[in-house]
Amino acid sequence: MNLLTKRRAGAEDRTTAGPLITRISATQTVGMRFYLRELWARRSLIRVLAGRELKSQYEINIVGFMWWLLEPLSLTMVYVIIVDFIFERATVAYPLFVLIALLPYKWLASSLVGSMSTVRGHGNLITDVYFPRALLPLVEVIVGLAHFAIGMCIIPILLVFYAGDLAAPTWHLIWVPVIVAVHFILILGLAYPMTVWGLHYRNLPGLSVNLFRIWFYMTPGIWELERIGDRPTLELLVKLNPLTGVFLSLRNAIMHGRSPGWELGWSFLVGMTALVIGGRYFIKREAQFGKQI
Numbered sequence: 473m474n475l476l477t478k479r480r481a482g483a484e485d486r487t488t489a490g491p492l493i494t495r496i497s498a499t500q501t502v503g504m505r506f507y508l509r510e511l512w513a514r515r516s517l518i519r520v521l522a523g524r525e526l527k528s529q530y531e532i533n534i535v536g537f538m539w540w541l542l543e544p545l546s547l548t549m550v551y552v553i554i555v556d557f558i559f560e561r562a563t564v565a566y567p568l569f570v571l572i573a574l575l576p577y578k579w580l581a582s583s584l585v586g587s588m589s590t591v592r593g594h595g596n597l598i599t600d601v602y603f604p605r606a607l608l609p610l611v612e613v614i615v616g617l618a619h620f621a622i623g624m625c626i627i628p629i630l631l632v633f634y635a636g637d638l639a640a641p642t643w644h645l646i647w648v649p650v651i652v653a654v655h656f657i658l659i660l661g662l663a664y665p666m667t668v669w670g671l672h673y674r675n676l677p678g679l680s681v682n683l684f685r686i687w688f689y690m691t692p693g694i695w696e697l698e699r700i701g702d703r704p705t706l707e708l709l710v711k712l713n714p715l716t717g718v719f720l721s722l723r724n725a726i727m728h729g730r731s732p733g734w735e736l737g738w739s740f741l742v743g744m745t746a747l748v749i750g751g752r753y754f755i756k757r758e759a760q761f762g763k764q765i
Contacts, residue, residue, distance in 0.1 A: 507755060511604040521594075521611045526618060544574045544623050551694045563696055565634040565727065568627070572726060573693035573719045575623045580659050580715070581684040583616035587663040588670025588677045591761055598761055605758040606751065609663035617656060627726060642729035651721045651732065654740045658714055661746025664754035671761065691715040714739040 548570045556566050563569055587609040591598065594608060631641065670676050691713050697720065700707045710716055717739030721732035 507604060507606075511606060514603050514607060517603060518607055518611055518614065521607065522614050522618070525611060525615050541623060541626060544571055544578060545626065547574055555694060564637050565630070568630040568634055568638075568727065569696075569723065570694055571626060571630065572722045573688075573691070575620055576655050576718050576722065577684075577688050577691075577693060577715070578623070579616045579620040579655070580662075581681065581688075582619065583613045583659050584663055584666050584684070585677050585680060586612040586615070587667045588680065591667060591671050605761060606664070606754060609667045609754070610660060613656060613660050613663055616659070617652075620652075631726070638727055639729045641726075644725045644729050644731055647721065647725040647732055651718060651725065651736060654721075654736060654743060655718045657747055658718070658739060658743030661743050661748075661750050664747070664750035668754055668757045687713075687715065692719055711735050712738065714742040 548567050551570050552567055590608045590612055591605070597603075598605065631638070666676075666680070690710075692710065693715075697707065697710065697716075700710065717732070717735035717737075721736040721739075724730040724732055
């Protein structure tokens with residue numbers, strides 16, 4: 473059997489067997505249309521990888537899922553002691569005020585830090601089997617979403633505890649899934665370029681933790697936007713921070729019974745822009761992942 477016959481036979485075998493696994497070289501590139509089609513076709517892989525990631529995390533950590541309840545609660549208590557008891561500048565229902573900001577921030581920080589090391593963590597899979605590498609940062613963000621959902625279980629308890637200080641929950645709570653979706657898009661848009669940079673710069677995750685913390689402090693997370701006072705330029709700059717739209721919108725929907733403002737639309741615009749640009753950048757660079765692991 474000559475070489476051409478062997479290739480035809482191999483192609484027929486693959487057609488018969490179905491596209492379960494496609495082996496290609498680490499430097500192979502594909503078109504955008506084919507890539508998106510493959511991304512959709514391999515969506516079941518997202519569930520497998522996310523499930524394995526969650527299982528591995530909580531088999532190692534004896535605290536398990538409770539960690540995502542204990543950590544934000546402990547941080548909330550720290551800020552309550554500093555802002556409420558020491559500086560006496562806390563707002564009404566301050567623990568709830570802080571926790572509503574801490575949960576989406578922790579989702580963002582953990583997902584982005586995890587994305588920076590996800591390529592190395594799946595090195596064997598990347599070098600041996602073809603699949604859209606864009607699944608890897610997506611899995612990290614989905615795992616973070618699962619953790620975020622666990623942390624949100626605390627919110628109803630605090631709403632009951634502070635029922636006398638807050639307005640009763642209203643239909644505006646239907647905005648919460650929309651706000652979560654906007655935040656998901658924002659995190660995913662940032663995760664794609666940071667995945668590439670994390671592969672190039674091994675110390676970037678450690679540095680990023682501090683940068684994310686600074687970003688949180690520059691956002692109305694532990695302080696009220698009204699503290700800025702009569703400084704419209706500074707207020708506008710703070711509102712242009714995409715995290716501000718997420719924090720304010722969640723508080724409006726959960727604590728105050730109000731619809732989100734234009735800040736959420738701005739966060740969505742920033743997230744979609746980051747997703748388009750970051751996604752294209754990721755796809756362009758992913759062909760070199762096999763060489764850089």
